[in-house]
Amino acid sequence: MTTAMASSDTIPRKAKVGSLERQRRWALGGSYAALSVFVVIFLVPPFYMIVTSLKSSAEISAQQGSPWIPQNPTLDNFIYLATNAQFQRYFLNSVWVTGLVVILSMTIAILAAFSLSRMGFKGSQVISTGVFLTYLVPPSLLFIPLFQIVGALGLINNTWVLVLLFPTLAVPFCTWLMIGYFSSIPKELDEAALIDGANYLQILLKVFIPVAMPGIIAATIFAFTVGWGAFLYPLAYLYSADQAVLTVGIVRELIRGDVFAWGTIMAACVMAAAPPILIYTFLMDYYVAGLTAGATKG
Amino acid sequence: MHHLIEEARLANGRTIAIGMGTEASAASRRAGSLKKLARRRSTTALLLCAPLIVLIVGLKLYPTFYAIFLSMLDRKMEHFVGLDNFAFLLTRHSFQLVIFQSCLFAITAVVMKALIGFIVAHLMHNIRGRNQRIWRGLLLVPWVIPLALSTLTWWWLFDPSYSALNWTLNWLGFESIPFLGTTWNARIAVIAVNVWFGAPFFMIMYLAALKSVPEQLYEAAAIDGATAWQKLRFITLPMMRNIILITMLYSLIVTFADFDIVRILTNGGPQDSTHLFATYAFNVGIESGNIPRGASVSLFMFPVLATLAFFVLRDVLKRSREVST
Amino acid sequence: MAQVTLRKVVKKYDEVLAVRGIDLDIVDKEFIVLVGPSGCGKSTTLRMIAGLEEISDGDIAIGGDVVNDVPPKDRDIAMVFQNYALYPHMNVYENMSFGLKLKRTPKDEIERRVKQAAQILDITELLDRKPKQLSGGQRQRVAMGRAIVRDPKVFLFDEPLSNLDAKLRVQMRTEIKKVHQKVRTTTVYVTHDQVEAMTLADRVVVMNAGLIEQVGSPNDLYHSPATKFVAGFIGSPAMNFIACRVEQAAGALRLRLSDTLSFPVPADRTTRYTPHVGKPNLLLGLRPEHIIETRPHIEPNQHDFEILIDVVEPMGMETLVYFTIEGTEVCGRVNPNAGATAEKPMKLRADLSNMHLIDDSTGKVL
Numbered sequence: 001m002t003t004a005m006a007s008s009d010t011i012p013r014k015a016k017v018g019s020l021e022r023q024r025r026w027a028l029g030g031s032y033a034a035l036s037v038f039v040v041i042f043l044v045p046p047f048y049m050i051v052t053s054l055k056s057s058a059e060i061s062a063q064q065g066s067p068w069i070p071q072n073p074t075l076d077n078f079i080y081l082a083t084n085a086q087f088q089r090y091f092l093n094s095v096w097v098t099g100l101v102v103i104l105s106m107t108i109a110i111l112a113a114f115s116l117s118r119m120g121f122k123g124s125q126v127i128s129t130g131v132f133l134t135y136l137v138p139p140s141l142l143f144i145p146l147f148q149i150v151g152a153l154g155l156i157n158n159t160w161v162l163v164l165l166f167p168t169l170a171v172p173f174c175t176w177l178m179i180g181y182f183s184s185i186p187k188e189l190d191e192a193a194l195i196d197g198a199n200y201l202q203i204l205l206k207v208f209i210p211v212a213m214p215g216i217i218a219a220t221i222f223a224f225t226v227g228w229g230a231f232l233y234p235l236a237y238l239y240s241a242d243q244a245v246l247t248v249g250i251v252r253e254l255i256r257g258d259v260f261a262w263g264t265i266m267a268a269c270v271m272a273a274a275p276p277i278l279i280y281t282f283l284m285d286y287y288v289a290g291l292t293a294g295a296t297k298g
Numbered sequence: 299m300h301h302l303i304e305e306a307r308l309a310n311g312r313t314i315a316i317g318m319g320t321e322a323s324a325a326s327r328r329a330g331s332l333k334k335l336a337r338r339r340s341t342t343a344l345l346l347c348a349p350l351i352v353l354i355v356g357l358k359l360y361p362t363f364y365a366i367f368l369s370m371l372d373r374k375m376e377h378f379v380g381l382d383n384f385a386f387l388l389t390r391h392s393f394q395l396v397i398f399q400s401c402l403f404a405i406t407a408v409v410m411k412a413l414i415g416f417i418v419a420h421l422m423h424n425i426r427g428r429n430q431r432i433w434r435g436l437l438l439v440p441w442v443i444p445l446a447l448s449t450l451t452w453w454w455l456f457d458p459s460y461s462a463l464n465w466t467l468n469w470l471g472f473e474s475i476p477f478l479g480t481t482w483n484a485r486i487a488v489i490a491v492n493v494w495f496g497a498p499f500f501m502i503m504y505l506a507a508l509k510s511v512p513e514q515l516y517e518a519a520a521i522d523g524a525t526a527w528q529k530l531r532f533i534t535l536p537m538m539r540n541i542i543l544i545t546m547l548y549s550l551i552v553t554f555a556d557f558d559i560v561r562i563l564t565n566g567g568p569q570d571s572t573h574l575f576a577t578y579a580f581n582v583g584i585e586s587g588n589i590p591r592g593a594s595v596s597l598f599m600f601p602v603l604a605t606l607a608f609f610v611l612r613d614v615l616k617r618s619r620e621v622s623t
Numbered sequence: 624m625a626q627v628t629l630r631k632v633v634k635k636y637d638e639v640l641a642v643r644g645i646d647l648d649i650v651d652k653e654f655i656v657l658v659g660p661s662g663c664g665k666s667t668t669l670r671m672i673a674g675l676e677e678i679s680d681g682d683i684a685i686g687g688d689v690v691n692d693v694p695p696k697d698r699d700i701a702m703v704f705q706n707y708a709l710y711p712h713m714n715v716y717e718n719m720s721f722g723l724k725l726k727r728t729p730k731d732e733i734e735r736r737v738k739q740a741a742q743i744l745d746i747t748e749l750l751d752r753k754p755k756q757l758s759g760g761q762r763q764r765v766a767m768g769r770a771i772v773r774d775p776k777v778f779l780f781d782e783p784l785s786n787l788d789a790k791l792r793v794q795m796r797t798e799i800k801k802v803h804q805k806v807r808t809t810t811v812y813v814t815h816d817q818v819e820a821m822t823l824a825d826r827v828v829v830m831n832a833g834l835i836e837q838v839g840s841p842n843d844l845y846h847s848p849a850t851k852f853v854a855g856f857i858g859s860p861a862m863n864f865i866a867c868r869v870e871q872a873a874g875a876l877r878l879r880l881s882d883t884l885s886f887p888v889p890a891d892r893t894t895r896y897t898p899h900v901g902k903p904n905l906l907l908g909l910r911p912e913h914i915i916e917t918r919p920h921i922e923p924n925q926h927d928f929e930i931l932i933d934v935v936e937p938m939g940m941e942t943l944v945y946f947t948i949e950g951t952e953v954c955g956r957v958n959p960n961a962g963a964t965a966e967k968p969m970k971l972r973a974d975l976s977n978m979h980l981i982d983d984s985t986g987k988v989l
Contacts, residue, residue: 031424038418039436042494045451046439048462052454060460066469067462112350119343127347132614134358136548136607138555140576141600144583144593145361145368168357175350200342229444232557232576236584247446251562262454269447280442284435287442291499292506514708517675522722522773523696532721536712 046273053077053267060262077267087268089242090249094272097162097245098227104163105170105223106216112171113178114204118190128179135172142168143236150237159243165233170223177222177293181215182208218290221283225276246272369594383594392570396578397598399485403574404554407492412546414493415500422501423508434505441498449562452491453478456563481571484564488572491559500545507541508534540613547610551603575599625686625776625809626651627672632681634667634833641667643833644681654803654810658820659830659856665813666781668830672811673702673779686776701770702779705786707762709754709769716750719769740771743805744798760791764798771806780812784819796822817857821845829853846977851906851986854979860911860943863953864981867907869900876900878907878975881949889924889975896980899989908979908988911943914955916963917970924976935965944969 052060054073065071081087112131116124146165147156155161185208193203209216234248241249250268280287372379387393418437422430440448455463456477464474477487511534519529535542557576560566566573566581573581575595583592627649634642642664649655657665670676672683674695682689690698709718716737723733741747744764754762763783770778780799784792800823803810814820820827821841829836829844829852837849848854854862869888870877876888876896888896899905917927933952936943942959945952955971957963980989 028424031421035418035421035425035433035437038414038421039433042437042440042498045448045455045494046443048455049448049451052451063460067460067465108349108353111346115343115346119340119346121340121343124343127351129611129615131350131354133607133611134354136551136603136610137358137362138552138576138599138603140555140557140579141596141603142358142361142365144579144589144596145365146357147584148364148368148589149361165357167353171350171353225442225444229446231444231446231561232580235561236580247444251446251450262460265450266454269450273443273447276442276444277439280438281435284431284438288434288438288502291502512706512708514704514706515710517695518702518704518708518710518769519721520675521673521695521700521702522769523725524721528725533710 049266049269049273052262053270055263057261057263077263078271080264081268081271086241087249090244090246091271093159093244093249094228094246097159097166098224100163101166101170101227102220102223105167105174105227106220108167109171109174109178109219110204110209110216112175113182114208116175117179117182119200128176131172131175131179135176139169139230139232143232146233147236156237157239157243159238159245161237162227162230162234162245165237166227166230169226169230174219174223177219177290178212178215180293181212185211214286214289215293217283217286218293221279221287222290224279228276365593365597368590369597371590373588373590375590379590383591384598387591387594387598392573393578393595395570396573396575396595399572400554400574400599402485403489403492403556403572404550407489407496407553408546408549410489410493411496411500411549412542414497415504415545416542418497418501419504419508422505434502437501438498440495445495445558446562448495449491449559452487452494453563456487478564479568481568484568484572488560488563491563492553492556495559496549496553500549503541503545504538507538511537544610544613547606547613551606551610554602554606555599624651627777627809627811628682628684629668629672630682630684632668632671632683633679634664634671634676635679640833642671645830645833645835647828647835647838649809649811652807652809654800654812654823654825655828656812656814656820656824656826657828657830658814658817659836661815662832663830664833665815665830669779669781669811669813672777673700674698699776700779701773701775701777702781703763703766703770703783705782707754707766707783707786709762709765711754714751714753715746715757715765715768718754718765719772722769722773736772736774737768740768743771743802744768759787760795763787763795767799767802771802776809778808778810780810782814783812784814784816792819799823818859821857827857829856831856847988848908848979849988851908851981851983851988854908854981854988858910860954860956862908862910862979863914863951864906864908864983865948865951865953866983867905867980869896869902869905869980871897871900878980880907884928884930884948886926886928886973886975889978892978892980896989899980899982902982904983906981906983908981909973909975910977911954911956913974913977914953915972915974916957916961917972921972922974922976925972925974927970927972929968929970931968932963932965935963944971946971 048068051068051070054070054075054077056072056074056076059071115121116128116131150156150161150165153161153164155164189207189211190203193207198206229247230245231247231251234245235252238244238248244252246268250265250272368375369383370378370380372382422433422437425433455461458476458479461474461477463477467474476483478484515533515537516529519533524532554574555576556574557580560572560574560577561580564572566577570578575598579592579595582595583589627647629645629647629649631644631646632642633640633644645664645668657668659665667676671678672685674690674693678691682691684690685698685700710721713721719737719740720733723736737750738747741750744767746761746764746768749757749761749765754765757765766783783799784795787795796819799812812819812823821844824841826838827841827844828838831852837844837853839847844853844857848857851864855864865880868879870879870885876893877885878888879885921927930946930948932944932946934945936945937959939959941956942961942963944955944957944963946955947953957971961969963969981987982989
């Protein structure tokens with residue numbers, strides 16, 4: 001016998017206990033409200049940075065009305081910086097130093113990661129662990145002995161010292177990141193390539209790098225961010241304006257005595273922060289992937 | 299021409315020869331060249347690692363040991379004075395303040411960052427889909443701006459005469475606060491900036507970990523009768539325990555050794571109350587020119603960092619072993 | 624009393640209707656199985672009974688009380704998930720006692736119930752192990768143990784055997800049936816495997832595209848399917864559907880399958896099928912076990928025909944033969960010694976006493 005239909009059309013109801021739907025909507029609304037508070041707190045400084053950069057020195061010192069809104073917004077600060085030879089020098093130095101450092105760091109990291117993840121040889125585990133360990137050694141421990149070493153190499157007050165030192169900041173983490181990505185490439189791909197007649201260099205260039213490209217992008221972004229924003233090493237080893245990079249240049253040179261040209265300083269900060277922010281805006285997913293590699297890959 | 303003749307032992311104990319003729323010679327040639335390839339492989343492998351090893355040994359390991367050596371010299375770096383530098387530092391009030399402040403700074407900041415990161419990650423987790431990306435993008439901004447530059451902005455926000463924060467306080471009817479003027483205000487300000495900068499990192503890590511907890515566990519708990527708090531206590535926290543610990547340990551290392559914020563905001567003041575090991579070492583070593591003493595200051599960090607690093611390493615290795623089994 | 628009633632239940636995701644209005648009465652102590660292809664809405668229906676999904680429209684009642692707005696923990700149900708959903712950081716004992724602990728049940732009561740359930744499922748030695756130390760079958764049993772301990776009104780199973788290998792699946796199927804016989808709790812079981820449905824259920828609910836196609840005992844569904852979908856879904860290998868026409872010739876009805884192939888309609892169906900003479904879009908539904916090899920003694924309603932065999936699949940106990948009628952592939956089950964050979968003609972026998980005539984435009988069995 002096959003039946004499916006009911007005898008009655010509706011079921012007598014008990015009183016409603018509490019709508020699940022309403023509870024859920026409350027929770028969501030509350031989340032949005034709380035998150036908005038956090039967003040405001042997190043974004044106040046960058047917002048204020050931009051606002052100040054649009055003010056003239058006169059307006060800043062006059063202190064009329066709300067400091068949160070520029071009364072007579074002006075681009076003068078930006079124009080001044082863009083045409084200022086010293087600022088241009090800072091910017092250029094940052095650009096070429098970071099560029100070289102990124103290329104150098106990624107090359108070292110990729111070669112080492114390829115070797116450590118694929119060509120298992122005696123001691124590769126030790127080296128991998130060692131790499132991770134050195135990532136935990138902070139620059140503030142090393143900058144004093146390095147001062148002596150750098151001095152002995154005659155590189156004090158020479159921008160090239162950064163090209164030598166910045167890779168130490170980026171390479172350990174980038175290597176560790178790349179080892180993770182390379183290890184997750186199935187060995188069958190290597191074997192297929194070997195059968196196709198490729199040697200190891202070709203396997204690296206034609207198989208590993210394309211397949212691990214998301215990891216490479218994430219690591220490159222990391223190396224760039226670290227190099228561009230580094231402050232301690234440049235502060236310790238570079239003294240003249242023409243050798244300085246953006247971070248030290250802005251902090252040290254633009255603040256002369258008691259005359260704070262804050263509009264200009266903030267404008268300089270906006271321009272100096274622009275490249276990392278731009279990269280972040282367009283490549284946010286890779287940025288986050290680089291950060292969370294630790295959380296998901298262990 | 300090689301002939302590879304193998305012997306096979308039959309069930310009754312007789313041995314017969316299995317000659318493989320030309321196949322054997324090809325096989326042995328292949329075996330020989332494979333061995334050569336294997337040897338070449340490990341040398342190539344080491345060569346590929348060489349730049350990394352040189353970099354690490356030369357610019358991280360060697361300086362560490364050199365620092366130990368340096369710390370035991372006198373100011374002119376001519377005589378060996380053993381542990382005098384360390385002893386001297388421990389007698390100085392300003393250095394005692396450094397120890398206190400570094401610990402206070404690191405522990406308070408990390409706990410706050412973990413809490414805020416955890417809360418925000420949970421809030422983010424409630425928002426599904428594309429909207430979550432937008433919020434995440436906005437909330438990560440403090441981490442993306444170079445720290446030196448955002449610290450400058452904070453300094454401007456704290457400025458004694460022009461502070462926009464004080465303007466807002468006044469506008470709401472409150473008194474102005476000298477953010478960097480008094481000892482404790484300065485300490486709080488410095489911690490606040492570090493928390494502002496670091497909380498997004500915690501948020502991102504915790505959000506990733508939250509996402510990795512299977513939804514079905516929560517459903518099973520809902521059926522078992524768990525309230526939201528109980529779900530947090532019995533499922534979320536235990537599952538996230540590893541990530542929470544590792545992130546905090548790692549952040550302790552980095553925060554303990556922080557330089558940028560204190561240097562730019564207060565340079566240790568007022569009256570050495572906000573100095574961290576890094577900034578004090580910079581003052582003593584590079585600005586005052588006493589390299590050995592500066593090295594000793596830095597080295598004080600070493601035991602703490604080493605202990606923390608040990609725990610981080612142990613946990614990471616344990617987890618990578620778990621993943622591979 | 625633990626009956627479950629569904630009235631005009633609808634589930635909407637944005638604009639998509641996953642469940643399009645179903646009515647169902649599940650009797651106390653019954654083992655009912657919801658079966659259907661992926662996306663038919665069976666899991667969604669189960670989750671609405673559990674309270675893990677909001678009900679868009681309609682009512683669900685457990686034990687006579689409407690539970691639409693009642694949270695899962697107050698519905699007095701227990702659920703076994705496809706992925707077991709065991710708490711990885713707790714051992715088996717803690718997994719099974721978690722719900723009771725939350726209700727602040729006294730410790731000795733918890734221990735009694737856990738030990739009892741563990742005995743029924745034969746997992747007493749596993750009580751202090753963690754899930755990752757257990758095999759798939761053991762984890763499944765712990766998941767069931769967790770459900771039994773709650774002593775609920777209704778058990779809900781969401782494709783619990785899908786993650787097990789074939790042999791283990793058969794084993795666990797029997798276990799589940801034994802547990803139901805011992806514990807006698809109303810059970811709603813969801814699966815996509817019609818063999819599981821047929822072997823486990825008191826009644827089977829066949830679902831398709833958010834609607835119920837048919838509800839009935841396994842035998843009823845097998846022998847008297849109401850729609851083409853049910854006829855083709857139940858039974859393996861599936862029922863053959865061959866396009867046909869009903870002809871009238873000299874006062875008797877014939878089924879014409881092709882220019883060269885036609886069979887007389889069984890006498891007891893003549894009155895039933897007469898209205899459909901000449902209708903287009905008709906299908907003959909015939910199960911493979913009713914297409915056999917020729918035997919010495921022929922029964923009424925059995926008719927022989929010769930056809931070219933395309934493919935032969937020896938299954939050991941029987942041999943499956945595949946041939947084509949007017950472009951449709953047809954399957955028959957013959958004795959392994961009947962001499963079936965690929966690409967050779969063979970004489971076969973069709974037993975029409977269990978035939979079905981289907982209107983393809985409506986999908987209904989006539």
